[in-house]
Amino acid sequence: MExxxxxxxxLTGPPPDVVACGEILLPPPGPDEVRVRMICAPVNPADLNMLEGKYGEARxxxxxxGNEGLGEVTATGDGVDAxxxxxxxxxxxEAWRARGNxxxxxxxxxxxxxDDRQACMLRVNPPTAWILLHRFADLDRGAWVAQNAATSGVGRAVIEIxxxxxxxxxxxxxxxxxxxxxxxLGADVVAVDGPEFAEQSRVLLSGARPQLGLNAVGGASATRLAALLADGSxxxxxxxxxxxxxxxxxxxxxxRDLVFRGFWLTRWWRGAAAAERAEVYAAVFRLAAAGAFAPRVAAEFPLEEVKDAVAASGLDGKVLLRLGD
Ligand SMILES: NC(=O)c1ccc[n+]([C@@H]2O[C@H](COP(=O)([O-])OP(=O)(O)OC[C@H]3O[C@@H](n4cnc5c(N)ncnc54)[C@H](OP(=O)(O)O)[C@@H]3O)[C@@H](O)[C@H]2O)c1
Incomplete structure (x- = not known):
């Protein structure tokens, strides 16, 4: 053990109160496992929800x-390609650690x-954006997609894809x-959500009706977003x-026969065939290699300062944890 x-x-609760840097004992990698030396990981809203006890699934x-992070394989267990x-x-x-199996x-x-900082944010947000855009509507070239929280990691990936x-x-x-x-980044129209939104959006869309709406906010914002959509969308x-x-x-x-759907990447990952996962991540990596999904890092913290890292999240750009030894 190491x-x-x-x-x-x-315990769950306010993230800076409940999370701390500690130590765990790590056995050698078992069969079908690899040992990974972690490099870096973002602090995402889902991580905060998990710490608060408000995520869809408790552990x-x-x-x-740490729902995502980047590392380097340093050893392999039995049955794994060396x-x-x-x-x-x-x-x-369990990404927020120095090493793991x-x-x-x-x-x-x-x-x-x-780039490490770009790569560590590619497991969750860009594939979510890719699936949202490809699996819920059959969009012709030139079709409109409307979204709220457009400044988010997912929202920015939606714009680029x-x-x-x-x-x-x-x-x-x-x-x-x-x-x-x-x-x-390539956004066609940006509108400020709020009291004048309906009038402003009609002018900005000049009669076009989006055929897909992507909602990461809820409440009145989601209602305003849904109001924009073409019937049946x-x-x-x-x-x-x-x-x-x-x-x-x-x-x-x-x-208007609007259709209300939901999406959770974890459920998709568990149910997707290997070929479908490979297709989605190949598309994400191709776009990333072409310059998409550039990392927007607001602040970086070493793992020892994880309390400060979770307290700082919510800035314009991601908070990153540096994890390596
Ligand atoms: N279902 C899935 O599989 C899945 C996968 C990935 C992400 N997500 C979810 O997608 C959302 C975005 O995640 P992310 O990592 O892309 O986010 P992020 O980069 O951390 O950005 C947060 C976004 O939320 C906005 N925001 C924060 N508080 C808000 C409030 N009270 N009202 C309205 N907007 C608010 C921010 O706007 P400002 O820029 O104005 O601060 C920003 O656009 C989160 O809810 C996350 O849990 C879900």
């Missing part, structure tokens, strides 16, 4: 948080050439100053940043 530094939490405690040693991989659980089936091998596919994006933001950055809810419930006017169902 002693390894790891973020730990034994047994005490636990190590040529994986030296390859960088994305882990999908993961089942090889749960890892994604990263192609060479991508849609641009690459020839789809147009209508993007709702809370902060007017965010518009220029999103337009530089899906509104896919994948996040709830406002923590407010969806409010669906009856007429959206009766007269």
């Amino acid at each position: 002693r390894v530094r790891a973020a730990r939490y034994a 047994p405690l005490p636990d190590t948080p 040529s994986l040693v030296g390859r960088r991989v994305l882990v999908g659980s 993961w089942s090889v089936a749960d890892l994604i091998v990263v192609p060479p050439g991508l 849609a641009k690459a596919r020839g789809w147009k994006t209508f993007n709702m933001v809370r902060r007017p100053e965010a518009a220029a950055g999103l337009q530089a 899906p509104l896919v809810t994948y996040g709830a940043m406002s923590r407010e419930a969806l409010k669906v006017p009856n007429g959206f169902l009766i007269f």
Whole structure:
């Protein structure tokens, strides 16, 4: 057994109160496992929800948080191809630690050439954006997609993927100053969510009706987003940043036949065939290699300062944890 530094939490509650850097004992990698030396990981909203005890699925405690992160394979257990040693991989659980063992089936091998800070954020948000855009509507070239939380990691990936596919994006933001950055990424329209939104959006869309809505906010923002959509279109809810419930006017169902769907990457990962997973991540890595999904890092903290890292998240850009020894 080896002693390894790891973020730990034994209770759920306010993230800076419940998480701390500690130590765990690590056995050698077992059959079908690899040993990974971790490099870096983002602090995502899902990590905070997990620490707060407000995530969709609870894990047994005490636990190590971190729904995604990048590391390098340093050893392999029985039954694992030894040529994986030296390859960088994305882990999908317990990422906030210096080293760990993961089942090889749960890892994604990263192609060479991508920046560490870019790569560590490719397991969750860009594939979510890719699936949201490809699995819920059959969009012709030039079709419009509307989304809220457009400044988020997922929202920015939606803009970049849609641009690459020839789809147009209508993007709702809370902060007017965010518009220029999103337009530089390829956003077609950026509108500030709020009281004047309905009038403004009609003008900006000049009669076009989006055929897909992507909702990561909930509450009144989701209602305003759904109101934009063409009759019969899906509104896919994948996040709830406002923590407010969806409010669906009856007429959206009766007269407009809008379709309310949901998406959770974890459920998709568990149910997807290997070929489907490979298709999604190949598309993500191809776009990343072409310059998409550039890392926007607001602050970096060593693992020892994990309390400060979770307290700092919510900035414009991701907070990153540096994990290596
Ligand atoms: N279902 C899935 O499989 C899945 C996968 C990935 C992500 N997600 C979810 O997608 C959402 C975005 O994740 P991310 O990592 O992309 O986010 P992120 O990069 O950390 O950005 C957070 C976003 O939320 C906005 N926001 C924060 N508080 C808000 C509030 N009270 N009301 C409205 N907007 C608010 C921020 O706007 P400002 O820029 O104005 O601060 C920003 O756009 C989260 O809810 C996350 O859990 C779900």
